[in-house]
Structures are given as structure tokens and as C-alpha cells.
Amino acid sequence: MDLSPILNPLNDAQREAVTAPLGPVLVLAGAGSGKTRVLTHRIAWVIQAEGASPHGILAVTFTNKAAGEMRARVEQLLGIPGSALWIGTFHGIAHRLLRMHWREAGLVQGFQILDSEDQQRLIKKILRAAELDETRWVPRDVKWFINSNKDEGRRPQHLKDGNDPTRRQLIRLYAAYEETCARSGVVDFAELLLRAFELWRDNPGLLAHYRQRFRHVLVDEFQDTNAIQYAWMRLLAPTLAADAAPGAGSHPFVVGDDDQSIYRFRGARVANLQQFVRDYPQAKLFRLEQNYRSTGTILEAANGLIGHNAGRLGKKLWTQGARGEPIHLYTAFNERDEAEFVTHRIRERVAQGGLRREIAILYRSNAQSRVFEEAFLSARVPYRVYGGLRFFERAEIKDALAYLRLIANRNDDASFERVVNLPTRGLGAKSLDVLRAQAKGAGTSLWDAAGVLIGGGDALGGRAATALHGFMGLIERLAGDGATVALHEQVDQVLKGSGLIEHYKRDKAERGEARVENLDELVSAARGFTPEASDLAPLAAFLAHAALESGEGQADEWEDCVQMMTLHTAKGLEFPVVFMCGLEEGLFPHQRSSADLDGLEEERRLCYVGMTRAMRSLYLTHAEQRRLHGVDSYGQASRFVREIPQELIEEVRPRVQVSRPAVVGRFRPAEPAVAGVRLGARVRHGKFGDGVILNVEGNGAQARVQVSFERQGTKWLMVQYANLKPL
DNA sequence: CACCATCGCCTTTTT
DNA sequence: GGCGATGGTG
Numbered sequence: 001m002d003l004s005p006i007l008n009p010l011n012d013a014q015r016e017a018v019t020a021p022l023g024p025v026l027v028l029a030g031a032g033s034g035k036t037r038v039l040t041h042r043i044a045w046v047i048q049a050e051g052a053s054p055h056g057i058l059a060v061t062f063t064n065k066a067a068g069e070m071r072a073r074v075e076q077l078l079g080i081p082g083s084a085l086w087i088g089t090f091h092g093i094a095h096r097l098l099r100m101h102w103r104e105a106g107l108v109q110g111f112q113i114l115d116s117e118d119q120q121r122l123i124k125k126i127l128r129a130a131e132l133d134e135t136r137w138v139p140r141d142v143k144w145f146i147n148s149n150k151d152e153g154r155r156p157q158h159l160k161d162g163n164d165p166t167r168r169q170l171i172r173l174y175a176a177y178e179e180t181c182a183r184s185g186v187v188d189f190a191e192l193l194l195r196a197f198e199l200w201r202d203n204p205g206l207l208a209h210y211r212q213r214f215r216h217v218l219v220d221e222f223q224d225t226n227a228i229q230y231a232w233m234r235l236l237a238p239t240l241a242a243d244a245a246p247g248a249g250s251h252p253f254v255v256g257d258d259d260q261s262i263y264r265f266r267g268a269r270v271a272n273l274q275q276f277v278r279d280y281p282q283a284k285l286f287r288l289e290q291n292y293r294s295t296g297t298i299l300e301a302a303n304g305l306i307g308h309n310a311g312r313l314g315k316k317l318w319t320q321g322a323r324g325e326p327i328h329l330y331t332a333f334n335e336r337d338e339a340e341f342v343t344h345r346i347r348e349r350v351a352q353g354g355l356r357r358e359i360a361i362l363y364r365s366n367a368q369s370r371v372f373e374e375a376f377l378s379a380r381v382p383y384r385v386y387g388g389l390r391f392f393e394r395a396e397i398k399d400a401l402a403y404l405r406l407i408a409n410r411n412d413d414a415s416f417e418r419v420v421n422l423p424t425r426g427l428g429a430k431s432l433d434v435l436r437a438q439a440k441g442a443g444t445s446l447w448d449a450a451g452v453l454i455g456g457g458d459a460l461g462g463r464a465a466t467a468l469h470g471f472m473g474l475i476e477r478l479a480g481d482g483a484t485v486a487l488h489e490q491v492d493q494v495l496k497g498s499g500l501i502e503h504y505k506r507d508k509a510e511r512g513e514a515r516v517e518n519l520d521e522l523v524s525a526a527r528g529f530t531p532e533a534s535d536l537a538p539l540a541a542f543l544a545h546a547a548l549e550s551g552e553g554q555a556d557e558w559e560d561c562v563q564m565m566t567l568h569t570a571k572g573l574e575f576p577v578v579f580m581c582g583l584e585e586g587l588f589p590h591q592r593s594s595a596d597l598d599g600l601e602e603e604r605r606l607c608y609v610g611m612t613r614a615m616r617s618l619y620l621t622h623a624e625q626r627r628l629h630g631v632d633s634y635g636q637a638s639r640f641v642r643e644i645p646q647e648l649i650e651e652v653r654p655r656v657q658v659s660r661p662a663v664v665g666r667f668r669p670a671e672p673a674v675a676g677v678r679l680g681a682r683v684r685h686g687k688f689g690d691g692v693i694l695n696v697e698g699n700g701a702q703a704r705v706q707v708s709f710e711r712q713g714t715k716w717l718m719v720q721y722a723n724l725k726p727l
Numbered sequence: 728c729a730c731c732a733t734c735g736c737c738t739t740t741t742t
Numbered sequence: 743g744g745c746g747a748t749g750g751t752g
Contacts, residue, residue: 188742365738367738592738593739
């Protein structure tokens with residue numbers, strides 16, 4: 001067999017990793033070092049050189065996009081349909097397993113998937129039912145508590161309250177939430193993973209089957225795995241005894257980069273990289289450090305920055321390519337000046353024949369995009385913003401899906417509540433209270449409770465009972481009609497029959513129009529939907545698809561646009577020209593991340609990820625004054641700028657030449673209210689001691705300053721009363 | 728019960 | 743500044 005198509009495109013380090021003998025393998029792959037290539041070629045290698053069956057390959061990624069790319073590249077390399085292999089996201093594969101083995105997993109057959117927003121709504125409902133104060137028990141925090149415990153594999157019964165009443169309450173809420181989910185037949189994202197893990201753990205026969213089948217387990221972005229994902233992989237690929245027969249067992253092949261771990265906040269454990277080596281003592285370790293993307297200067301700058309992190313596995317990117325241009329640094333007067341600078345540079349590049357799609361604007365938080373959008377609009381620079389609400393997450397789409405979900409599963413309480421009075425049909429909060437009480441008392445779903453209330457008794461007013469009856473009749477009718485027609489016709493019938501279309505048409509102005517268009521689009525999505533081969537009804541398959549693939553809008557993808565996105569979104573991508581904007585203390589590193597060292601190091605990795613997206617040109621910008629959330633603040637340049645070797649940086653506009661623009665319109669720099677109280681000044685406070693002024697807000701008697709005290713932390717003070725003494 | 732005004736909040740994100 | 747949630751009014 002000719003293996004040259006697999007091996008020829010690889011460098012030495014890549015080839016060694018791809019052709020490693022069967023057994024556990026860890027590849028530390030730096031940014032731009034050909035990580036995806038190594039994964040896909042490894043798959044091709046074990047099939048063609050080791051004689052593995054495509055059937056025996058399980059390849060796991062984090063995003064649908066990454067999974068799609070991997071599948072396409074394997075198909076291209078091997079010339080076999082990618083459907084022969086199990087390639088997918090952790091969640092997608094967990095879902096697939098649970099659908100096949102729903103009984104063993106303790107689920108109902110038609111279980112539905114709850115997305116993050118659904119989950120939060122459900123939690124809110126539980127809080128309300130428990131009559132808890134939502135300011136004390138913040139739904140988002142409760143959600144975080146539940147999810148982070150699930151991510152670590154902990155069920156409510158595993159948790160100890162440690163005599164802490166707050167914790168005790170959270171555990172109770174977690175348990176109540178689980179009960180509600182079970183009764184409604186819904187499963188959230190974290191639950192998919194945990195259930196899949198428990199499925200294997202508690203069914204040895206099943207596990208043995210999958211161990212036998214999947215001899216090769218490949219994991220991408222391994223630094224992003226959480227505890228349960230790791231434990232799941234460990235089940236499938238247990239450590240073999242030293243004297244195990246060669247080729248026995250399942251072989252984990254994982255690829256990751258500790259320097260690109262940026263998802264700690266959602267449960268990712270970089271430590272899994274080290275854990276892997278401990279758990280598989282015989283693991284072969286490979287390092288990919290040759291970079292094929294960026295200039296020498298960019299790599300040197302990125303290496304210099306990331307060197308400030310402690311406890312790295314250690315890795316130094318290098319390139320055979322040119323040194324390239326220096327890193328450009330621009331100090332803007334304010335955020336509008338920053339956007340204008342970027343706009344100018346873009347226009348220059350485009351005038352010289354550059355493509356807009358080769359340029360990316362990267363920022364820390366989504367709110368920063370607005371200023372750039374305004375600047376681009378007035379300069380007529382086409383752009384595209386990535387992120388934000390996706391198709392299946394839009395309110396009107398979720399309304400329609402709720403109808404469909406109710407048709408698929410009457411016990412889905414969350415969906416029931418969402419649409420029982422949408423469009424309004426005279427079922428207000430009062431009636432719903434009665435309904436909820438009935439459901440709670442009888443331990444049934446809202447749907448069943450509604451049936452009881454209509455059937456007899458006078459708990460509900462006549463009008464409400466009629467409305468409820470009408471609603472239930474509507475759902476039954478839609479379910480009956482839909483059973484015989486194609487999926488997209490069923491969706492269409494639901495939209496019209498439910499009155500949703502009418503409802504949104506009444507919504508005046510463009511908003512309503514856009515929503516109706518989106519609903520039409522949903523019909524098209526249903527028309528174009530081809531379910532994977534499974535025993536699932538088309539409607540159920542479509543609903544699962546909607547939850548697992550929230551649907552990246554692909555409009556205008558091919559137009560030549562400047563690309564705008566957060567640093568997180570940019571991971572895995574590359575652009576010839578990158579502008580990293582808003583490099584200011586408090587914004588990047590973000591205030592809320594810089595409190596502890598771990599958070600700060602993650603911010604630094606995020607900066608590293610951003611810098612290593614750039615192929616040829618890298619611009620760093622920051623503003624001395626920034627208006628965010630409606631208030632002006634003054635920031636110092638990010639420490640990350642200082643952490644880059646300074647000889648690699650060229651200031652676009654030397655600071656001495658900074659000419660502040662004349663006071664234009666509403667952009668009037670705030671005057672310090674008290675002499676000596678200005679940005680960066682050291683001051684002394686009677687009670688709090690010495691500190692540095694980080695921020696100034698407001699004027700005159702209203703003026704407030706944010707001071708970072710050496711002892712007392714950061715505080716906001718009224719200048720009028722604080723009696724600060726300049727030092 | 729529906730609509731509108733006011734208040735308050737505000738990282739990052741995939742599934 | 744912009745969105746969502748809440749509360750008062752029609």
C-alpha cells in the first residue's frame with residue numbers, strides 16, 4: 001500500500017507522532033504546528049498501515065466545526081465516506097450513545113436536550129416554586145453550581161453541605177432540578193456527558209463491547225477536557241498491564257497545548273495533560289514546535305509573553321520563515337480614535353490590493369465590537385461579526401421549537417410554560433399557578449395536570465379552562481396532522497396553526513418582520529434536514545439537531561469582509577493581519593479575571609492565542625480613555641504589552657507626538673475634581689492607606705475615583721468625602 | 728391581562 | 743449603552 005500521501009506532507013516531528021507504535025500517545029502541539037494534520041493523518045495511518053477498521057475509530061472534538069473539518073480531511077485523505085468513522089463532539093457522541101442505550105441510561109426514549117437558556121429558565125421556575133428570593137439565589141449562580149458539579153461527576157447525593165446553609169440549599173436545588181428534568185424527560189448539556197459516563201461505568205457488558213470496538217480513541221484540544229470527559233475516555237481506554245499483549249486494548253491518542261487552555265471558566269482542566277502521563281506511564285510524548293503560520297518576530301513576541309506564566313509544560317515555537325515586520329503598537333486617545341486608526345490601516349491595505357477577509361479584529365469582550373462597527377459603517381468597510389445569537393437560539397425560533405417539543409413530548413414542562421400563553425390566549429399567571437400547584441401535588445407534568453383540571457372540578461375559572469382546553473386540543477391536533485406529512489410541512493403547520501406567525505406579524509416595525517423571516521427560515525431548515533441513520537422519529541432528530549448545533553449563520557460568508565470576533569472565538573483560526581484591540585488593564589486582562597493568579601495566567605494564554613493567530617502583521621492597540629457601559633474610564637496599557645520583548649515592538653505614533661484631538665462633541669475629557677487626583681497618581685487615604693488611582697468618573701461634586709489600595713484592595717470613593725492626599 | 732416605563736446589570740463560550 | 747426583568751397603569 002502506498003503510504004506516501006499520508007507521510008510526505010509531514011515534517012519529522014509530525015511523522016514520528018503519526019507513526020508512533022500503538023499505545024497511548026500525547027502530542028503537545030503548539031499553535032500553528034499542524035495539530036489537525038497530525039490527528040487526521042494518524043487516523044489514516046492506523047487504517048492503512050496498522051490495518052485498523054474505520055469502524056473502530058472514535059475521534060472527539062469540542063466543536064461541530066472542528067469535527068466537520070476533521071471528517072472532511074479524513075475523507076479526502078482516505079477516499080472513504082467519513083460516516084464510517086465516529087467523528088464528533090463530546091456532546092454529539094454522548095447523545096448518540098444515549099439514544100442507542102436510553103433504557104440502560106435510565107432515560108425516556110424521547111428525551112429532549114435542554115440548551116443553556118432552557119436550563120436557566122427551568123432553574124428559575126424551580127426557585128420560584130420554592131419561593132426563594134432570586135436576588136439571594138441568582139439563577140445563573142445556581143446553574144453554575146449544578147453544571148460545575150456535573151462537570152466533575154458529582155450527583156447531589158455525593159455532595160456534603162459541611163453545615164453551610166447556603167450550600168445545603170444549593171444541593172437541595174440541584175436535587176430538585178434533577179427531579180424536574182427526569183419528570184420532564186429532558187437532559188442538559190452537562191447531563192449528556194455525565195450520563196454517557198455513568199452508562200459505561202454501570203454497564204460492564206456495554207463497556208466491554210465499546211472497548212472491543214473502539215481500538216483507537218483520538219481527542220483534539222485535550223487541554224480543554226473537563227473531569228468527566230477525561231474520566232469517560234479513561235473508561236474506554238484503561239491503562240494496560242505492562243505484560244498485556246501488544247496491540248491489545250484501546251489506544252488513546254490525544255493532542256493538546258497547555259498554553260492554549262482558555263476555558264477554565266467552563267470546567268476545563270489543563271492538568272489533564274499531566275494526568276494523562278501519570279495515568280499512562282507507558283505513554284509516548286511528542287512535541288510539535290515548528291510553526292508554519294507566523295513570522296519569527298510574532299513568535300518571539302508570543303514566546304516572550306507566555307514565558308511569564310509559571311508551571312508550563314514548556315515549549316518554544318520556532319519557524320524557518322522570515323523575521324517579518326515588527327509588532328505595531330498604537331496608543332489611542334479613546335476608543336473611537338482606536339477604531340479610526342484600525343479603519344485607516346485597513347483602507348490602506350485594501351488600497352494596496354489586500355483582501356479584507358485576511359484581516360481580523362480581535363477583542364476581549366463582545367461589547368467592544370460596537371465602536372468598530374460604527375467606524376466601519378461610516379467608512380463603508382464591509383465587516384462581519386462572529387458570535388452573538390445563533391439561529392436556533394433566537395427567541396422566535398425557540399418559541400416554535402417549544403411547540404414542536406411539546407408535540408414530541410407532552411411532559412416537557414419548560415416548553416409547555418413557554419408557549420401555553422403564546423400567543424396570548426387568556427391563560428395568565430393566576431391560572432398557571434393553579435396548574436403548577438396541581439402538578440406539584442400530584443407529582444405529574446403540567447400537561448397531565450391540565451388534563452385533570454379540565455376533566456373535572458372548578459379549580460380553574462370557566463374562561464381559563466376553556467382556553468386551556470383549546471390549547472391542549474391545538475397541540476393534539478398539530479401532533480395528529482403532523483404525523484402523516486413531511487417534517488417541513490409539519491413545522492409549517494405548527495407555525496400557522498399555533499398563531500405564532502400571526503403573533504409576530506402584529507409586532508410592528510422591522511423586528512417583527514425579521515422574526516417572521518426567521519420562522520420561514522426554520523421551515524427551510526426543516527426541509528433541508530437529513531437525519532442521520534437512526535431509529536429516531538424525524539421530528540425528534542430535528543429537535544436534537546437544533547439543540548446540539550445551534551447553527552452558525554452562514555450569510556455573506558463569501559463576501560470579502562473584515563472579520564471581527566472575540567479572542568476566544570478566534571482560537572483555531574489564522575489571519576494574515578490581526579488587530580488586537582483594547583489592551584488595557586481591567587479590560588484585558590479583564591478585571592474579573594485578574595484577581596487570582598490562575599485567572600491572570602489564563603488571560604495571558606488568551607493573549608498568546610490572539611497573537612499566534614497572526615501570520616504576517618500584528619497590531620496591538622489600547623486607548624487612554626474608554627467609554628464602556630456608558631461611563632468613561634481611564635486605563636493603563638495592559639501588562640501584556642510590557643511583557644512582550646520591547647525590541648520587537650514599534651510604536652506607530654510615539655507618545656511624545658500624541659496630539660489630543662480638539663474637544664469634539666460629547667467627547668470631553670473629564671476634569672479632575674481635585675488637584676492631584678488624576679489617573680495613575682499615588683494617593684493616601686485616612687483609613688485605607690496608600691493606593692493608586694485607576695479610574696475617574698463624573699465631575700465636580702459627583703466625581704468618584706477608583707483607587708487600588710495596597711492593603712484594602714480596590715474601592716470606589718467619592719472625591720468630595722474621601723479627602724485623598726496626593727503623594 | 729397587556730402594555731409601557733423604569734431599574735439594574737454587565738467576561739469569555741460550546742455543547 | 744442596551745437588554746431583560748419587574749412593576750405600575752390602562
